[in-house]
Amino acid sequence: MECPHLSSSVCIAPDSAKFPNGSPSSWCCSVCRSNKSPWVCLTCSSVHCGRYVNGHAKKHYEDAQIPLTNHKKSEKQEKAQHTVCMDCSSYSTYCYRCDDFVVNDTKLGLVQKVREHLQNLENSAFTADRHRKRKLLENSSLNSKLLKVNGSTTAICATGLRNLGNTCFMNAILQSLSNIEQFCCYFKELPAVELRNGKTAGRRTYHTRSQGDNNVSLVEEFRKTLCALWQGSQTAFSPESLFYVVWKIMPNFRGYQQQDAHEFMRYLLDHLHLELQGGFNGISRSSILQENSTLSASNKCCINGASTVVTAIFGGILQNEVNCLICGTESRKFDPFLDLSLDIPSQFRNKRSKNQENGPVCSLRDCLRSFTDLEELDETELYMCHKCKKKQKSTKKFWIQKLPKVLCLHLKRFHWTAYLRNKVDTYVEFPLRGLDMKCYLLEPENSGPENCLYDLAAVVVHHGSGTPKQWIQIH
Known part of the structure; x- marks a missing residue:
């Protein structure tokens, strides 16, 4: 949100000598000396712990709101409210009066x-203590970045994503997409687009409204995020x-409320596709596609125009x-897709666990079969027959004409009953390897067996009731 209190609350000089020494992410609370979740007040530069530790940052704000006994308080005392603070680890800005995170800046750009x-302090603060901690983590078997599989050594990504306030829906999708090797490698190999001036070149960028929106690029920020996830940082x-760019181009996801992970993935892929189609920040779409010769023309599926890496893979x-x-009369229509949304068959709706009795367990094949089975449309979905010249009863059936390189399947876990949104908690079995999609193809004889088999890459799981609660990603 845009905070109206910045001008009166951001009073410290950006290079203030009042800042503590050392790494900001390891600064200690001035009250309890905890170095967990440090926040710095942008009025007086004092450091306190966050509300999920001992809450001294919030208490610092509350203490500043107590009316002063001196009636002749100065104008500076009146204005200084100590309402705005910054997370010393993620550099997110929060206003206690607004009770929300802040995305705007002062006219002078002081927050940025x-x-x-x-x-700069974080980058230069390689103290001995911090160095020892990193060495311990690197040598720890639990945090090792190498996993031995079948006698061979394979590098894995171990970098996590910070939750910026109910953003686990976004983090789960980002981690899942980063696990798609060809998709991830394509973006990592793109040339960096310089969105900053020479003074800040090489530094991490934090978009604020004071910077304007002319240079906002979803492709560029997505590329940076994937690169960060694969650097193996501890x-x-x-x-x-x-997240800021997402706010700018996808208004549905503004704010720090929980959102639907599948909806976010669709919006993200659609916008990446559109931005790549038109070229971004001076890089043409054709030059981008040429960089990855493995995406042959036969693997490209056009959606809304020319193909991109999004349609080539998904x-x-x-x-x-x-x-x-x-x-x-038969009518045929071809529809491109980036994922398939599958209903859970009604006969399995009440089976919530694998071990529960009352019939067989629902499998992913049951959901796929329900999706592709012949279906008679009900009275509310009458088909406009061009031969009969009116709406008639009809049947509908889906065939998969072309399978994607990476198949995204979405289980419809929510349904509406009597104006209420309820969650379908049915347990669904799915294979970790070898999901065979050949029987759902329109022309299975034209597809080799190896082109119809899929191994699991990632799972995004929703925890909670009908109201979105929390999303987690599982490799």
Whole structure:
């Protein structure tokens, strides 16, 4: 949100000598000396712990609101409210009076300057204690970045994402997409687009409204995030810059409320696709596609125009067949897709666990079969028959005309009953390897067996009731 209190609350100089020494992320609370979740007041530069530790940052704000006994208080005392503070780890800004995170800046850009100063302190603060901690983590078997599988050594990504306030829906999708090797490698190999002036080149960028929106690029921020996730850092990465760009181009996701992970993934892929189609910040779409020769023309599925890496990897084609039950006229339509949304068959709706009795366990194949089975449309979905010249009863069937390289399947876990949104808690089994999609193809004889088998890359799971609660990603 845009905070109206910045001008009266951000009073410290960006390079203030009042800042403590050492790494900002390890600064200690001035009250309890805890170095967990340190926040710096942007009025007086004092450091206190966050509300999930001992809450001294909030108490610092509350103490400043107590009316002064001296009636002749200065104008500076009146204005200084100690309402705005900054997270010393993620550099997010929070206003206690607004009770929300802040995305705007002062007219002089003081918030951004403080961020850059803290970043400089963080980059230069390689103290002996911090160095020892990192060495211990690197040598720890639990935090090792190498996993031995079948006698061979394979590098894995161990970098986490900070939660910026109910952003686990976004983090789960980002971690899942980063696990798609070809998709991730494509973006990592893109040339960096310089969105900063020479003075801040090489530093991490934090977008604020004072910087303007002319240079906002979802592709660039997405590229930076994927690169950060694959650097193998022992500290979590804060995707604040990407989140700000998401706010700008996807208004549905503004704010720090929980959102639907599947909806976010669709918006993200759609906007990446559109931005790559038109080229971004001077890089043409054709030059981008040429960088990855493995994405052959046969693997490209066009959605809304020319193909991009999004449609080349996630794009498939459905054939929708509708038959009029009165005259027998058949209508066929081809629809491109980036994922398939599958209903959980009604006969399995009450089976919430694998071990629960009352019938067989629902499998992913049951959901796919329900999606592709012949279906008679009800009275509310009558088909407009061009031969009969009116709406008639009809049947509908889906075939998969082309399978994508990476198949995204979405289980519809929510449904509406009597104006209420309820969650379907049915347990669904799925294979970790070898999901065979050949039987759902329109022309299975034209597809080799190896092109129809899928191994699991990632799972995004929703925890909670019908109201979105929390999303987690599982490799």
